[in-house]
Amino acid sequence: MIKKTLEKKLQKIWAECGFPFPTISLELPKNTLYGDYATNIAFSLTKDWRMSPQHAAEKLCDAISTHPEFANSVVFNVQNGFINLRLSDAFLWEQKNQATAFPETTDSTLLEYVSANPTGPLHIGHGRWAVLGSTLFNLLSYVGMPVKSEFYINDAGNQIVKFYNSVDAARKKEPIPEDGYHGAYIHDLAASAKDPLQANLDHHKETLFKLGITFDIWFSEKTLHDSGEVVSTIEQLKKAGMTYEKEGALWFSTVQFGDDKDRVLIKADGALTYFAVDIAYHQEKIKRGFSRLINIWGADHHGYVNRVRAGVAALCGKHFLSEAHFHFIIGQLVSLMRGGEPVRMSKRTGDMITLDEVIDEIGSDATRFFLVNKGPDTHIEFDLELAKTKSAENPVYYIQYAHARLSGILKKITQKTDAPLANWELNPTERQLLLHCVQMPDVLWEAAQHLVPHRVAHYAFQMARYIHLFYETCPIAQADPKDQEKRLLILVTAQKTLAEALTILGISAPTEM
RNA sequence: GCGCUCGUAGCUCAGUUGGAUAGAGCAACGGACUUCUAAUCCGUAGGUCGUAAGUUCGAAUCUUACCGGGCGCACCA
Numbered sequence: 001m002i003k004k005t006l007e008k009k010l011q012k013i014w015a016e017c018g019f020p021f022p023t024i025s026l027e028l029p030k031n032t033l034y035g036d037y038a039t040n041i042a043f044s045l046t047k048d049w050r051m052s053p054q055h056a057a058e059k060l061c062d063a064i065s066t067h068p069e070f071a072n073s074v075v076f077n078v079q080n081g082f083i084n085l086r087l088s089d090a091f092l093w094e095q096k097n098q099a100t101a102f103p104e105t106t107d108s109t110l111l112e113y114v115s116a117n118p119t120g121p122l123h124i125g126h127g128r129w130a131v132l133g134s135t136l137f138n139l140l141s142y143v144g145m146p147v148k149s150e151f152y153i154n155d156a157g158n159q160i161v162k163f164y165n166s167v168d169a170a171r172k173k174e175p176i177p178e179d180g181y182h183g184a185y186i187h188d189l190a191a192s193a194k195d196p197l198q199a200n201l202d203h204h205k206e207t208l209f210k211l212g213i214t215f216d217i218w219f220s221e222k223t224l225h226d227s228g229e230v231v232s233t234i235e236q237l238k239k240a241g242m243t244y245e246k247e248g249a250l251w252f253s254t255v256q257f258g259d260d261k262d263r264v265l266i267k268a269d270g271a272l273t274y275f276a277v278d279i280a281y282h283q284e285k286i287k288r289g290f291s292r293l294i295n296i297w298g299a300d301h302h303g304y305v306n307r308v309r310a311g312v313a314a315l316c317g318k319h320f321l322s323e324a325h326f327h328f329i330i331g332q333l334v335s336l337m338r339g340g341e342p343v344r345m346s347k348r349t350g351d352m353i354t355l356d357e358v359i360d361e362i363g364s365d366a367t368r369f370f371l372v373n374k375g376p377d378t379h380i381e382f383d384l385e386l387a388k389t390k391s392a393e394n395p396v397y398y399i400q401y402a403h404a405r406l407s408g409i410l411k412k413i414t415q416k417t418d419a420p421l422a423n424w425e426l427n428p429t430e431r432q433l434l435l436h437c438v439q440m441p442d443v444l445w446e447a448a449q450h451l452v453p454h455r456v457a458h459y460a461f462q463m464a465r466y467i468h469l470f471y472e473t474c475p476i477a478q479a480d481p482k483d484q485e486k487r488l489l490i491l492v493t494a495q496k497t498l499a500e501a502l503t504i505l506g507i508s509a510p511t512e513m
Numbered sequence: 514g515c516g517c518u519c520g521u522a523g524c525u526c527a528g529u530u531g532g533a534u535a536g537a538g539c540a541a542c543g544g545a546c547u548u549c550u551a552a553u554c555c556g557u558a559g560g561u562c563g564u565a566a567g568u569u570c571g572a573a574u575c576u577u578a579c580c581g582g583g584c585g586c587a588c589c590a
Binding site: 023025027028029030031034038040043046047052053079080081082117119154157158159160247248249250251260261263264265266267268269271273274275277278298299300301302303304305306330332333335373374375377378379380381386392393395397398400401402404405406408409410411412413446447450452454455458461462465468469471472473475476477478512513 | 515516517518519525526527528529530531532533534535536537538539545548549550551552553554555570571582583584585586587588589590
């Protein structure tokens with residue numbers, strides 16, 4: 001990781017020179033003319049040092065610019081108070097061959113996502129959480145964080161009863177209860193002898209598999225009831241004095257843990273609330289040894305975040321109030337349009353487009369890219385007609401084409417590897433591409449730290465841009481042997497790097513298109 | 514009404530702990546295929562970063578108020 005390494009080096013050397021800074025953080029200048037990295041440290045010194053940022057930066061730069069540690073690797077210059085760093089070509093070549101060692105993480109993470117009710121088919125919103133979750137999972141795994149993925153199956157409770165009643169009614173050719181499920185799929189389920197819940201679940205698995213998604217753990221809610229976990233969780237809360245009775249119900253005072261009001265655990269009719277089950281579930285996760293929980297939820301459940309967090313904090317320790325140990329990613333909903341008209345997505349109407357249909361229409365790669373390319377906080381408006389007619393212009397093809405083009409060259413030209421590189425000087429296009437390649441570990445590490453999978457998509461797109469430019473302006477077949485050798489090495493690196501990014505995104509890297 | 518969230522180019526969206534002249538794609542316009550794949554590249558045009566204050570060397574980013582969209586506010590799941 002270049003950036004981290006440079007930050008540490010700078011900090012160390014400045015400390016030796018008598019400038020102890022707690023941390024140095026490098027940023028990527030917007031304008032690449034300034035350099036590859038920059039630091040604004042001088043701006044924070046103006047008061048103490050009683051000098052202008054420019055002056056302070058020059059002083060700091062003097063201390064390091066001739067340091068042997070940076071000889072042949074970094075060129076410094078000061079502009080507008082910023083200290084700019086430019087990496088040498090030799091350094092870039094060296095980095096290309098360096099294996100990345102990501103810092104070790106002690107936390108063991110459980111990533112729960114999708115967790116759709118098995119009472120109906122998955123819709124595009126589920127697709128979004130699914131793609132976000134699986135990309136995040138790939139990302140965390142890639143940077144060496146221990147992580148397991150889990151799908152929580154809501155196979156108990158009221159909705160399940162209503163669901164079974166609906167299918168039963170359909171089987172008996174009776175009208176479906178008012179408060180039941182009225183989708184057309186209910187009749188399909190009724191026509192089959194299979195258990196309808198299991199049938200839905202199998203269908204979920206198939207749909208997710210089409211997107212290349214599998215889960216480490218499928219966790220059944222029913223097992224929490226059967227094992228007595230829910231009851232014992234409530235007992236535990238009672239003993240801790242965190243519950244009280246009011247109007248015939250048992251309440252949990254979650255307010256003291258940041259919730260805006262207290263919540264019912266056992267209703268006046270003696271039934272458990274979903275909340276009671278859910279905190280038992282989350283406690284169970286921690287009992288299984290996970291020290292960090294990440295949940296991806298739809299925005300329609302965001303009002304639920306605080307009470308679950310409060311519950312977990314009460315049972316398992318206040319550190320779960322912190323995002324570092326219990327993180328929620330709230331995915332905004334996806335509005336599905338067809339020809340400018342909104343498509344309703346309710347499971348109860350029957351008038352819905354399923355995730356399955358979307359994947360069949362535009363393909364897994366495009367579906368994944370479209371859903372992961374945007375931050376989870378944005379509201380996506382997705383027009384199916386538009387997606388179909390413009391599928392050839394989808395950025396995912398731009399990226400895949402970049403990979404295919406490189407493959408095309410490799411098919412025609414075989415690479416000679418062993419000879420030492422005769423010409424390692426980089427022209428701007430070559431340099432841009434190689435630099436971007438060796439920066440991947442930094443990008444992935446930071447994306448993993450901030451839990452922002454969409455940054456991987458942007459990285460891949462940027463990579464494709466540089467590859468196309470390289471392809472257009474740096475011929476290989478007709479280049480002289482020195483350039484050819486050098487460019488082939490860059491090409492192989494770029495192709496491998498892009499393929500890795502695509503793997504994390506769960507998108508195929510075709511060798512021809 | 515309260516809470517969460519979003520508002521950046523005509524459209525869809527990036528913009529990293531606050532940094533240098535605000536960034537892409539699509540759409541529009543003009544160029545580049547006798548070449549390793551033109552699903553590409555180059556160029557032009559496009560902006561009161563919702564509005565108004567505040568914080569400071571410096572704000573799209575932080576604070577407050579308002580405007581507008583989405584979603585939540587159950588002894589449903």
